[in-house]
Amino acid sequence: MKNYIALLLTAVLLFSGGCASKKTSPKLDPAAAADKLVSSVKFTDEMSPVDKTTALKLYGLDQSAVSDVKAYESTGATAEEIAVFEVKDEAAQEKVKKAAQRRIEDQRAGFRDYQPKEMTKLKNPVLVTSGNYVFLCICDDNAAVQKSIDSLLKNISS
Amino acid sequence: MRTRRKKLKLLFRRAIVCVCCAGIIYSIALGTAAMVSGIRRQTNSERQPASIAEDSTAKAGPMSKTESASSAQASFNGALFIGDSRTEGLQNYDGLSGAQYYAIKGLMVSTVYTKPAVNSGGEKVTIMQALQKNKFDRIYVMLGVNELGWDNTKTFVNDYSKMIDDIKRYQPQAKIFVQSILPVSEKKSESDKIYNNDKIASYNSEIQKIASEQNVNYLQVNTAVCDSTGGLPAEASSDGVHLNRKYCKIWCDYLRAHI
Numbered sequence: 001m002k003n004y005i006a007l008l009l010t011a012v013l014l015f016s017g018g019c020a021s022k023k024t025s026p027k028l029d030p031a032a033a034a035d036k037l038v039s040s041v042k043f044t045d046e047m048s049p050v051d052k053t054t055a056l057k058l059y060g061l062d063q064s065a066v067s068d069v070k071a072y073e074s075t076g077a078t079a080e081e082i083a084v085f086e087v088k089d090e091a092a093q094e095k096v097k098k099a100a101q102r103r104i105e106d107q108r109a110g111f112r113d114y115q116p117k118e119m120t121k122l123k124n125p126v127l128v129t130s131g132n133y134v135f136l137c138i139c140d141d142n143a144a145v146q147k148s149i150d151s152l153l154k155n156i157s158s
Numbered sequence: 159m160r161t162r163r164k165k166l167k168l169l170f171r172r173a174i175v176c177v178c179c180a181g182i183i184y185s186i187a188l189g190t191a192a193m194v195s196g197i198r199r200q201t202n203s204e205r206q207p208a209s210i211a212e213d214s215t216a217k218a219g220p221m222s223k224t225e226s227a228s229s230a231q232a233s234f235n236g237a238l239f240i241g242d243s244r245t246e247g248l249q250n251y252d253g254l255s256g257a258q259y260y261a262i263k264g265l266m267v268s269t270v271y272t273k274p275a276v277n278s279g280g281e282k283v284t285i286m287q288a289l290q291k292n293k294f295d296r297i298y299v300m301l302g303v304n305e306l307g308w309d310n311t312k313t314f315v316n317d318y319s320k321m322i323d324d325i326k327r328y329q330p331q332a333k334i335f336v337q338s339i340l341p342v343s344e345k346k347s348e349s350d351k352i353y354n355n356d357k358i359a360s361y362n363s364e365i366q367k368i369a370s371e372q373n374v375n376y377l378q379v380n381t382a383v384c385d386s387t388g389g390l391p392a393e394a395s396s397d398g399v400h401l402n403r404k405y406c407k408i409w410c411d412y413l414r415a416h417i
Binding site: 044045046048050054058060073074075076077078110111113114115 | 243244246247249250251252262263264277395396397399400401402403
């Protein structure tokens with residue numbers, strides 16, 4: 001009888017251990033992250049959200065690499081821009097990072113002669129990759145952007 | 159006495175077995191629930207990309223999501239927009255699902271031949287080169303604001319006409335729409351010798367003549383976004399030139415109504 005009970009209890013422990021939900025690390029919502037950036041950083045232009053399809057098109061990406069994205073664009077009077085990507089894996093992170101770098105280059109080429117003063121923002125924009133997330137923010141206040149991104153990343157790592 | 163003790167022992171054993179069985183059932187139920195919720199979470203995350211595609215129709219302003227999806231997709235598949243930074247803005251906030259854009263900052267009627275603006279097979283080609291490769295049903299052009307500073311309006315007219323000639327040559331099947339130049343704000347107009355609404359009106363008059371001579375459609379999109387003075391309302395733009403999201407949608411509504 002004792003053996004029988006011990007056997008049953010072992011089985012129960014094994015089963016519940018195997019089936020219990022894996023503790024997943026907290027996720028970051030790209031929409032909430034982009035909203036936080038747009039509200040916590042000062043932009044000179046009017047920033048408006050673009051839909052996900054347009055955001056992917058602007059960056060030359062598709063859904064094979066990106067799980068989710070939220071982007072804000074300025075009116076075109078400035079180079080100001082925000083994009084937060086959630087990528088599918090490590091390879092996708094590299095792909096999205098390169099796409100963001102290409103976007104910065106395209107914007108530099110576009111603004112160089114058109115609005116040369118915007119080149120200050122495009123000189124060294126904030127491009128951050130961390131885990132499954134890629135952030136790009138083009139504006140005047142890189143310190144405020146970095147602070148907001150650090151705070152967002154702290155929330156998912158703690 | 160011994161029988162009673164035996165009975166008690168048996169009862170105690172049975173109680174232990176019952177408690178264990180209850181524990182087993184409870185644990186199995188917990189484990190199964192965790193497993194099911196895990197599967198559900200995984201399925202949801204696999205579905206996420208689909209939400210990206212679905213969201214493409216979620217930007218059509220006052221129209222309902224369903225209405226916007228059906229009318230925009232039905233109307234602008236096979237349509238191409240050629241233009242400068244203002245058309246880039248239209249691309250960002252358009253709601254014209256299916257439309258394609260050859261739009262780049264500072265584009266002019268002369269630089270459609272020289273400025274690499276379109277990604278094609280891993281390289282950037284000029285708009286005229288791209289037009290020789292891809293076919294469209296309808297082509298919308300809005301150019302002219304960057305040419306306002308040109309010394310000679312005749313040069314602008316000649317270059318504009320040549321561009322339309324070539325678009326017709328490369329896209330004989332396409333219906334061509336030339337759009338009037340959008341106004342600037344009154345504040346901008348009053349403070350700028352080049353980018354002002356008098357000059358824009360003069361250029362628009364030339365564009366209308368070209369459209370008539372070339373037998374292509376002329377769209378007075380300026381009338382859709384201007385105020386009573388003929389200028390862009392102050393609320394429409396941060397710099398008096400580039401339209402914000404709200405006014406891009408008004409521009410889109412005009413285009414939808416004038417197919």
